[in-house]
Amino acid sequence: MLLSNLNTFFGLVLGMALYYGSALFGMSIFSFHPSNITLLWLPFGIAVILVHQFGAKALPFIFLGSFFANYPGMSDESTYHDLHTAVAAFADTLAPYLSAHLIKRYANNYFDNIKILFPFTFYGAIIPTFISSLIIALNLASGGYIRYFDVCGFILMLMFADALGLLLLYPLYESYKTLSKPTSKEWKNAFLYTLLALLLIWSSFYFHYLIFLVLPLLLIPAFHLRMHVLMGILLIVVIGIIALSADNPKNIFDVGTQMESILMLITYLISLVFVIIGTSLHHAELIININLTNTDNLTKVKNVKAYKERINELISNFERYKIPFSMMIFDIDDFKMINDTHGHRAGDIVLMELSALVQKNVRHTDTLFRVGGEEFVILCPNTALHDAIDVANKIKNVVENELTVIPNQRITISIGISQVKEEDAEDTLYRRVDGLLYQSKQNGKNKITFSH
Structure with missing residues (x-):
């Protein structure tokens, strides 16, 4: 019993460290004003996994990880920065708790077929992140960090950042639990496609239209690489796009104001991830159906x-x-x-x-x-x-x-x-x-x- 409790405690501490580290990483590759706002909130995906794994025990650790990650960015602009940081940490804790429970109820905690993708995204990402993003955006506005005029834009940006974190990490977590380790051939293919995608992304800063070739390029591995390998590629590609856009996101998506350019960029990223994941799930389901129609039910050999x-x-x-x-x-x-x-x-x-x-x-x-x-x-x-x-x-x-x-x-x-x-x-x-x-x-x- 003691050993089990110790394992749980150390697991939660490790989870909190990953939460905190991924938050700092996201802020380091791209941060908005205030500096704790980023386009890729991987901590949300980590927090959902922690709640899924440990239940309500994970909530205090998520709160602490969020509080310490957000505090530096919110400490200089408001008299009540401690309170505003605590409110942000509360929202960051509430969202994964809601998400984990909604995923359990409407997606059965699985991420293994195309039919799951919509309920997973709607109940696991959109509903919880809208609530938390609304709280955070109003909290930022009331503390003078942003203008009330920008609240709607911030809600969308925060929702998309959280959704990206969930869509990138949860399928990776689920597939690594159920699939065997990648083969050497899969590693080689993953390296090749990642390299080609990053070259396209880099080139798109000189020829903007090339950014739209990243999607068809990644559709190729979506048809023949397993989910955990594919998600690794997607994670690196998304980080690459955001990191290369850090100085000026208008480099690729110059559509008006900086906020509009940022929203265009993150919408592109969400669309990219959603389409690639959906394609991979649909292809895997087709393969299963083909195998079922060609396989003897009893012996599992060909029919x-x-x-x-x-x-x-x-x-x-x-x-x-x-x-x-x-x-x-x-x-x-x-x-x-x-x-x-x-x-x-x-x-x-x-x-x-x-x-x-x-x-x-x-x-x-x-x-x-x-x-x-x-x-x-x-x-x-x-x-x-x-x-x-x-x-x-x-x-x-x-x-x-x-x-x-x-x-x-x-x-x-x-x-x-x-x-x-x-x-x-x-x-x-x-x-x-x-x-x-x-x-x-x-x-x-x-x-x-x-x-x-």
Whole structure:
């Protein structure tokens, strides 16, 4: 219990330090007047994660982190600067508390599909940050830090700064919890796209229109990099745009007053982040749906639909380029007896374990399909018959020796194999190999039968 409390305390202290450090970082790359106002409020994202992780225990630490981060920027212009800083810290504490609870209620704390993006943004970012931004803007105006005329502009700017912090950090946090570490290839691609984006951003100060090419550039990794890698790129790109705009945001978006230019810049950043995240989520969802339509529900290997697509592709390649391939069909010997003796649930377990075992022992170029109850196909591209026989022998032996899911029940498979021939279509090849499988059954089961 004591150890758990200590871990919680140190976690909250670390969170407060990250909050404070990210606030100072945001102010260092770009600050407005007063100097604690910045275009990128990463602390909001950190605070939401802290509340999500630790609940109400995080609130005092968020308040302290905000108070000490805001204090230097508010200490010189008002007699009651302590009070105004405390009000700002209260607003900074209230917003993540509301956000975390609204995300939990309306987005189930997840950030894994396109349908979540709107409720996440509306309930997690817009509503809480509007409330806190209204409090902060009125607090600044009442303390003489800004004019009342500028309150509306400040509300928008503060909302967007908070929303950026949440949209950049929360998906990063969620994806790192659920996804495996980035591969070396992903790191290389991330570095390349980040470098290209930063070059575009730098060039846009000389040719302003180039800033609009950052979005299509980042759409490319949105289609093939996983969320945590993509969010890392986005975070660096957003920081880069803000940092390079620090001296004069009108360099890129010169639309009138400085406030208008700043709002144009931060609106562009919000749009950029929102579109890239939405594209990535939508693409991931499409991939999942495609996999579901091509995957057998029970065994999680490819299904008949996927088999039809792949076999037609291989036959087409054979007809055009004479690239050979081999097909094997196998099924479980006496599977009906297993079902009748041990029950259908046991039969399902056998199918699942068999699929996993075979999948693990085929070559990475081969594909396993479940095409019937206990019938499976393996397609071996660019493979002559003798090589396919080697694969079949390995699979047969592995199943016989390692598939022991039912005590005292020996499980074996029978296999038919053939290499594609000039006159073959999908149905003729399948019938020939299925006939060879039948011969294996007739010859005593647990056999391999092949034809040239």
